[in-house]
Amino acid sequence: MRKIYGLTLGGLQQKIFNLVLISIILIIAVFIGAAYYQTAKLTKVVGDARNGQQAAIKQVSEETMHKVVDGSLTKVNALQAYIADDMFADVKSDVMTMQTLAAELFDNRDALAPYPVYPPDKANEGSISSQVLCESGVDYRNSEYLKVASHMAATLEAMYKNSGKLSNCYIGLADGTLLCVDEHAANKFDENGNIIPFPVRDRSWYKNAASSGKLYFSGIEEDTYTKKIGVTCAAPVYSNGQLVAVVGADIFLEAMSEYVNASTAEGGFICVVNNDGQIIFAPENNGIFEVETSDEAEDLRSSENKELADFVTAALNEKTGLCVVNAGDRICYMTGTPISSVGWAVISVVDKAVTEMSANQLLDEYDKINLEASGQYEQGKTQSLAFTMLILALVFITALYAAQKVAGRILEPVESMTKNIIHTAETGEYFEMKDLYKTGDEIEVLAEAFNDLSQKTKQYIEHITEITKEKERISTELDLARRIQADMLPNIYPPFPERPELDIYATMTPAKEVGGDFYDFFLIDDDHLGMVMADVSGKGVPAALFMMMSKILINDFAMQGASPAKVLEETNAVICRNNEEEMFVTVWFGVMEISTGKIKAANAGHEYPIIRKANGEFELFKDKHGFVIGGMEGIRYKEYDMQLEKGGTLFLYTDGVPEATDTHDNMFGTERLLKVLDKNKDTDSRELLTKIKLSVDEFVGDGDQFDDLTMLAITLL
Amino acid sequence: MTINKTRENETLTVTIEGRLDTTTAPQLEAELKSSLDDIKKLVFDIKDLEYISSAGLRVLLSAQKVMNKQGNMVVKGANESVMEIFEVTGFVDILNIE
Known part of the structure; x- marks a missing residue:
């Protein structure tokens, strides 16, 4: 048998060595398998937890944002509608005051002396003044109605002054004359310095108020003189059952337009829908709504976008609360409140993506932290694995070395005994009992058995030698007997x-x-x-x-x-x-x-x-x-x-x-x-x-x- | 050599096959020694016995002597060569051969 590094090849030592080797490999394999399983499980748990947390954060954040948006946007929207409504209500109140006053004056016209009123004077440009205008072919100086209406001049001037929102206020008389108050007397003249005739009874506000017989708000209109957009509120005046005049006031909507335009900040905006479902105010480039003042503008109540149509319809009738509306490529939070005085509605819009932005930032941050932690975990895992492998390798080498040594020590007496027995067999000497064999285990028993066997063998050999001698003797004697017999x-x-x-x-x-x-x-x-x-x-x-x-x-x-x-x-x-x-x-x-x-x-x-x-x-x-x-x-x-x-x-x-x-x-x-x-x-x-x-x-x-x-x-x- | 013994009451039938010579005779002698007690009739069936030597004859003679004292003995089925040996050795006069 060959020896390599103290290991006897093919001998019992190698067999024990192999057994230990296989055992160690099995244990290590099980250990590595278990470690990998645990690590994989842990990694999965960490990953799952991360995903779960992200989902939870997203949900909580969304709910919170929904609540916040619901609270703030809805309140602000209602407030805006209230303010707008208030503005229109003031005008309405002014016009109704004018209507009442005019009716009173006309009912008592016989008791009134004429009050001096005059056509526009360029010198009054920039200050509040009452001015008389008339249709072409009508002379105001002959007007009976103006004598009555002239008593309203001071009232109209005071009203204009106090309101601050009115661009002008006026009373159009059934005989084609008009008494108006504003700060733009110069506008009433043409380039030749002549006063431009004013077709009182052809004006839409006059005709609409007269035909409807009650207070009337016009749509968005351009002012005749200033070209600014505005709304007219007009009401007919009757005396003794006869239409005698139409009172009216114009308000510029510049303020509203500016306010609406300025609302694009913070990722949201507001817009205004009129009673025909048309957008009348909206910030430019808001991506959803476009202002279209013509009569052909789209009525959003019959929009192809059913969600939007329903929402607009609702907003014109009542407070909608917070709605989620899918507007083309975007999902928006929308809330609407009617402006009841004019039948319009204020709509506040916030892009849902904007409300989620902070949550997404939070998630991104969380993800970053998570990834960092995961990276550290992975790194730790790798290091731990490497360390474990190193330990395992050390254990492996140590165990093999120990196995070889132990096997060698176990087998030393066996090897010695083998030599001893071979020597005994070759020489016929007694098996030599040594202290080395006194191991207290099977080896000692074996050695004793060999010792016994060797002694017995020796005895047997001696015995057989004796028998052989005896046989020889008998044989010799028999030979002798045969010779004697033959001799006989x-x-x-x-x-x-x-x-x-x-x-x-x-x-x-x-x-x-x-x-x-x-x-x-x-x-x-x-x-x-x-x-x-x-x-x-x-x-x-x-x-x-x-x-x-x-x-x-x-x-x-x-x-x-x-x-x-x-x-x-x-x-x-x-x-x-x-x-x-x-x-x-x-x-x-x-x-x-x-x-x-x-x-x-x-x-x-x-x-x-x-x-x-x-x-x-x-x-x-x-x-x-x-x-x-x-x-x-x-x-x-x-x-x-x-x-x-x-x-x-x-x-x-x-x-x-x-x-x-x-x-x-x-x-x-x-x-x-x-x-x-x-x-x-x-x-x-x-x-x-x-x-x-x-x-x-x-x-x-x-x-x-x-x-x-x-x-x-x-x-x- | 094969020996078969069948006992029926006081009759013992011993069937011998093969060669009964110096080497096998002691076996038959031992078999008989242990089974002749109480036997009144001993039958040797030797139809398959091929050869018998003087040692075999001696066993038969011993059995005959024992049986002379306690009953009788019959030898049957001897083939030609065995019969010749019985004749030559004078055993035909001593044994009850059928």
Whole structure:
């Protein structure tokens, strides 16, 4: 494993390190997420509050302004209307006084002496004077009416003087003469110095007052002499039911015009509407209303702007209070009050935008402050974020460093232990317990377990060494036993050098170290050869011991000269007496008379012998079988005869030969055995057994040798 | 080798399949040792027994001796090669072969 900056790559340290790393990253991610969420929420709250406050300010301000405008504009408007009305009412009162006076005079005309009145005198220009004018073709000196009306001269002069608003006052008489008072006597002359005739009864004020029969206010008119705009108030005078005169007074409306024009200050203005809905006074360029004095001027009551039409209609009839009127591209506060004496109305107008200006300024200021605060907040936020990130980075680095160190410290004993264990495994030394491992946690438990394991392993190794030694000893002893067993069996060839007619050879190949098979051959006397082939049930040392006993017993009884059957019966009797292990042995035993080749034999459960006549084939000799030796007490065996011809061969074997098994569980079998025997019938006994062994080995191949392999061949030469 | 034991009252039927030789005989011996008590009749069904060695024969002989004392024993279904072994070894005279 590679190390980088004290971190073992791919090791547990790195894994712990990774775990800590992931945890820290997750925590930081959650922290940053939460911080961003909070900040965004706060920013939104601040923004919302700002918008809300702005809306509130705007609303409150608008309401306040509405109230202020309503209070001031409506009051001022009413006052203006009152003043105007008052002005007209004064004139009206003057005219009515004149009317009454004139009527009185005419009713009492008989009692009146003439009072001297004269035509205009240029010398009186600039001072108040009463002047007589008449229609062309009328001589005032003949006028009866003037004699009466002349008594009003002083009154008219006084009235003119006191009023201050009148441009003149006069009484037009039904005979075409006129008595008037003013300060402009010079105006009454033409360029030639002649007095200009005055068509009294053709004047509109005369005609209108006469035809209506009551007090009458004219529209806006230009003064005949001064060309100034003004209004005429006239009233008819009757005496004895006859129209005798029309009294009248003119007032200039310059003052009103000036006042109206001057009203554009403060973002609003006033205007005056006459009884026909026409604007008669309005400041120039006010953007809404235009003064049009002609009869064709627009009647605002039937304006296309319904709001305006309704408002004007209302204003001519009553106080409107404060109305909001949409006048073209502007929204205006309007209030109107009728001037009842003339049937006109004064309208005050303020652009709504103007009333809101201060509120907008306030809002702008508030916005500025807010933006500044927001900017500071944003800046603070950024700084705070940067600071937080710095702290997080520090925490991150510190945590990683700590994680590496802690992981390193945790793993130091593990690493040391790993080395220690590898060393232990390589050298076989004891695991060395160190203080480093006494961590009080799993590591200590692990170390103790290793310590224990290492000691136990050492003990096991020692134990196994002992067992191996023991096994070696047993093996050696078994080897020795096998040698003893082999030594017990005749194994020196030729066994009977003095008997050249006997070609005997025998082999025993045990399946385990010591086998249960045995063969034997021995001379009982000069002419009798005993031959034994036997197979003990089972294998190993018990079988070998059992075999030893059997071999010795058979040999003993045979040497006593007993017949083969008798030998087997006696042997069985002895073995059965002490056979707790219930082992048994199959035995073929035969005694051959060497000189004749006659064999007497008995078979205790053993394989059939195989015999070959001289120049013949090998054949199974199916003899009579008795039961195995050791199986049951009191068994009787039958004896039979065989003839081994000169040149013939007797082959004895144990079941290990025909029952030798290949890897496919096929047995060698007697058929195959006979064929191999026949194939090698011309060889001597030793060669014959060698060939059979080779054939069996070849047949078995990689298969195990299950059973002992024991053979004996004897050829009589 | 496979051994199957079926008990019906006092009759125990032991079915043996495969090879009964030095390596497998101790197993059969152990099986029998633990189950022959109270058995009046022991039946060996060996129709699927392929081979029997002397060690196997010894187990059969031991069983026969036990059964001689407490009842009887029958061996049935032996195939040709097994039968031949019984004949060669003289077991045909000792065992009750059906």
